[in-house]
Amino acid sequence: xxxxxxxxxxxxxxxxxxxxxxxxxxxxxxxxxxxxxxxxxxxxxxxxxxxxxxxxxxxxxxxxxxxxxxxxxxxxxxxxxxxxxxxxxxxxxxxxxxxxxxxxxxxxxxxxxxxxxxxxxxxxxxxxxxxxxxxxxxxxxxxxxxxxxxxxxxxxxxxxxxxxxxxxxxxxxxxxxxxxxxxxxxxxxxxxxxxxxxxxxxxxxxxxxxxxxxxxxxxxxxxxxxxxxxxxxxxxxxxxxxxxxxxxxxxxxxxxxxxxxxxxxxxxxxxxxxxxxxxxxxxxxxxxxxxxxxxxxxxxxxxxxxxxxxxxxxxxxxxxxxxxxxxxxxxxxxxxxxxxxxxxxxxxxxxxxxxxxxxxxxxx
Amino acid sequence: xxxxxxxxxxxxxxxxxxxxxxxxxxxxxxxxxxxxxxxxxxxxxxxxxxxxxxxxxxxxxxxxxxxxxxxxxxxxxxxxxxxxxxxxxxxxxxxxxxxxxxxxxxxxxxxxxxxxxxxxxxxxxxxxxxxxxxxxxxxxxxxxxxxxxxxxxxxxxxxxxxxxxxxxxxxxxxxxxxxxxxxxxxxxxxxxxxxxxxxxxxxxxxxxxxxxxxxxxxxxxxxxxxxxxxxxxxxxxxxxxxxxxxxxxxxxxxxxxxxxxxxxxxxxxxxxxxxxxxxxxxxxxxxxxxxxxxxxxxxxxxxxxxxxxxxxxxxxxxxxxxxxxxxxxxxxxxxxxxxxxxxxxxxxxxxxxxxxxxxxxxxx
Numbered sequence: 266x267x268x269x270x271x272x273x274x275x276x277x278x279x280x281x282x283x284x285x286x287x288x289x290x291x292x293x294x295x296x297x298x299x300x301x302x303x304x305x306x307x308x309x310x311x312x313x314x315x316x317x318x319x320x321x322x323x324x325x326x327x328x329x330x331x332x333x334x335x336x337x338x339x340x341x342x343x344x345x346x347x348x349x350x351x352x353x354x355x356x357x358x359x360x361x362x363x364x365x366x367x368x369x370x371x372x373x374x375x376x377x378x379x380x381x382x383x384x385x386x387x388x389x390x391x392x393x394x395x396x397x398x399x400x401x402x403x404x405x406x407x408x409x410x411x412x413x414x415x416x417x418x419x420x421x422x423x424x425x426x427x428x429x430x431x432x433x434x435x436x437x438x439x440x441x442x443x444x445x446x447x448x449x450x451x452x453x454x455x456x457x458x459x460x461x462x463x464x465x466x467x468x469x470x471x472x473x474x475x476x477x478x479x480x481x482x483x484x485x486x487x488x489x490x491x492x493x494x495x496x497x498x499x500x501x502x503x504x505x506x507x508x509x510x511x512x513x514x515x516x517x518x519x520x521x522x523x524x525x526x527x528x529x530x531x532x533x534x535x536x537x538x539x540x541x542x543x544x545x546x547x548x549x550x551x552x553x554x555x556x557x558x559x560x561x562x563x564x565x566x567x568x569x570x571x572x573x574x575x576x577x578x579x580x581x582x583x584x585x586x587x588x589x590x591x592x593x594x595x596x597x598x599x600x601x602x603x604x605x606x607x608x609x610x611x612x613x614x615x616x617x618x619x620x621x622x623x624x625x626x627x628x629x
Numbered sequence: 630x631x632x633x634x635x636x637x638x639x640x641x642x643x644x645x646x647x648x649x650x651x652x653x654x655x656x657x658x659x660x661x662x663x664x665x666x667x668x669x670x671x672x673x674x675x676x677x678x679x680x681x682x683x684x685x686x687x688x689x690x691x692x693x694x695x696x697x698x699x700x701x702x703x704x705x706x707x708x709x710x711x712x713x714x715x716x717x718x719x720x721x722x723x724x725x726x727x728x729x730x731x732x733x734x735x736x737x738x739x740x741x742x743x744x745x746x747x748x749x750x751x752x753x754x755x756x757x758x759x760x761x762x763x764x765x766x767x768x769x770x771x772x773x774x775x776x777x778x779x780x781x782x783x784x785x786x787x788x789x790x791x792x793x794x795x796x797x798x799x800x801x802x803x804x805x806x807x808x809x810x811x812x813x814x815x816x817x818x819x820x821x822x823x824x825x826x827x828x829x830x831x832x833x834x835x836x837x838x839x840x841x842x843x844x845x846x847x848x849x850x851x852x853x854x855x856x857x858x859x860x861x862x863x864x865x866x867x868x869x870x871x872x873x874x875x876x877x878x879x880x881x882x883x884x885x886x887x888x889x890x891x892x893x894x895x896x897x898x899x900x901x902x903x904x905x906x907x908x909x910x911x912x913x914x915x916x917x918x919x920x921x922x923x924x925x926x927x928x929x930x931x932x933x934x935x936x937x938x939x940x941x942x943x944x945x946x947x948x949x950x951x952x953x954x955x956x957x958x959x960x961x962x963x964x965x966x967x968x969x970x971x972x973x974x975x976x977x978x979x980x981x982x983x984x985x986x987x988x989x990x991x992x993x
């Protein structure tokens with residue numbers, strides 16, 4: 266898989282709110298591996314978004330105040346060019362002819378996107394999970410492009426436990442005969458492999474502590490049991506089954522492989538020779554790093570590492586460790602903990618700008 | 630899968646040391662899911678055992694002093710009757726006709742085994758991992774059969790994270806077309822599924838912390854890279870690959886499914902209606918529960934639960950939490966930490982017996 270050039274790539278995004286005249290109220294959100302650009306519902310698209318309740322009018326990321334842009338990642342399958350797209354040069358789907366994908370490439374698309382709006386400097390760049398890596402790659406490559414940075418449950422580099430996990434997820438897909446080295450009919454694909462990959466994902470997106478509390482040793486009811494040997498017996502198995510069924514058919518297997526591998530390859534230390542050098546290239550006034558104690562995929566020590574690396578050159582850096590028990594996925598479900606912290610991040614920055622502009626004293 | 634009756638089951642075991650005249654110096658070891666009865670080497674079988682260095686002359690479990698018996702579990706494939714054995718009634722391999730297996734059944738075989746030696750009371754019953762569950766099931770079902778109990782990285786019941794993990798491992802095997810609902814040629818079998826199951830196992834037998842230290846982001850050398858897309862690139866992937874290759878071909882897939890499911894089903898609370906009632910049935914003078922902080926499969930809070938449950942009725946109970954970073958597998962590799970603790974367990978008991986017998990004062 267070689268580096269290559271994409272002809273006429275397309276980027277899918279959604280926006281909420283209005284860009285002001287000075288074009289300084291824009292917030293760019295990069296997503297995790299699997300979501301689309303549809304972060305929240307709107308009159309144009311009333312379907313529930315993946316960050317509903319966090320992005321919206323009067324929400325933590327307030328669309329009355331900010332022009333919020335959410336971008337579907339390069340390599341994904343929700344409108345932006347990826348392995349499931351048609352290659353204009355050949356007229357055929359890219360599949361494995363898609364060039365090697367790096368998190369940095371996704372960041373570059375983000376830069377092109379804000380240029381198209383004539384935005385010189387974002388109010389903030391936001392990224393949860395893989396989106397935090399993308400935001401970091403974006404800020405490292407394009408200095409002075411954002412006033413602030415909000416990173417949630419992310420990392421400055423992939424570590425071996427997460428690499429091993431993703432490697433296994435890819436192997437379940439690649440060893441499914443229906444994958445056919447990426448040549449499956451796009452409407453079908455390696456369903457068995459994708460189901461296993463998703464189940465394995467769900468186990469590391471949540472936490473053992475949450476599973477204990479939520480499922481314990483609860484069995485499924487007798488009428489739901491099939492009588493097959495080794496069939497689903499416990500509620501926790503049924504939970505994974507339900508998540509796998511929802512995921513399969515909604516995400517393209519080759520896109521999954523490319524994005525998953527891109528995360529493994531990401532290492533901020535490649536920008537300047539060390540993690541310190543890489544993170545020092547991030548040019549923002551303020552950064553907030555939120556992490557969750559029960560996260561086994563992007564563990565809390567990686568949030569601390571990010572915070573320490575960014576805390577140079579007079580930047581204002583806040584590291585918030587939340588006691589959520591829902592693991593890596595907490596930012597999607599533990600709204601009561603995340604909402605006030607994200608709200609605080611944006612309010613503080615608004616007040617700070619207000620102070621800078623008007624030279625007035627302010628207090629929270 | 631129904632409960633059933635086995636005709637003429639066979640049990641494979643090994644012994645080291647000599648049974649004394651009073652037949653009170655016997656130690657019975659139950660194993661984890663995958664090992665054979667070959668815990669340690671001997672002149673008869675010089676191959677390295679799975680607990681080499683812990684069991685042996687002058688070792689922590691001292692075969693100069695004790696008559697040590699290690700038993701291959703019922704349902705396994707190293708000599709004891711299991712799904713890969715011939716059913717004497719039909720002349721064919723059991724495969725999925727093997728009756729539903731419970732941890733309690735393995736404990737019952739252990740009882741028959743010591744009866745065959747004329748042992749009324751064991752000096753100690755020892756079990757790491759699944760072996761700890763088996764030892765517990767044995768001690769609950771046969772009161773007063775052992776002077777003491779040494780449980781290592783085990784649990785009084787399976788909890789949902791471990792259940793989910795094992796369910797996924799079984800699914801990788803069952804969805805491998807080569808499994809053929811258990812009817813594969815015994816020398817071959819679902820290699821792809823078994824490889825995935827083992828890799829997933831290795832991820833939870835060790836710890837993220839150990840992986841960080843051992844592999845970091847180290848890449849494999851260029852000459853080992855195949856150039857295939859999504860091929861093995863990082864050392865941690867190569868490590869999992871090596872372990873998977875070693876495992877496949879050495880363990881029967883149907884046996885794996887039965888033993889894995891048996892662990893999910895185990896719950897000491899089924900003996901008497903509650904965990905407290907179940908554990909109160911264990912009739913030993915002394916118990917030691919050793920656990921490891923970094924174990925995500927049998928987490929430390931489950932060792933504490935065991936210790937608290939056993940600490941009733943004047944038993945002497947010690948709970949030892951070791952700071953090993955090798956996770957669940959620490960008892961197989963972190964010998965420097967385990968050796969002195971296990972030695973202490975046996976010495977203390979020997980001294981105690983000495984005191985009881987001779988009415989002398991003793992000190993450690």
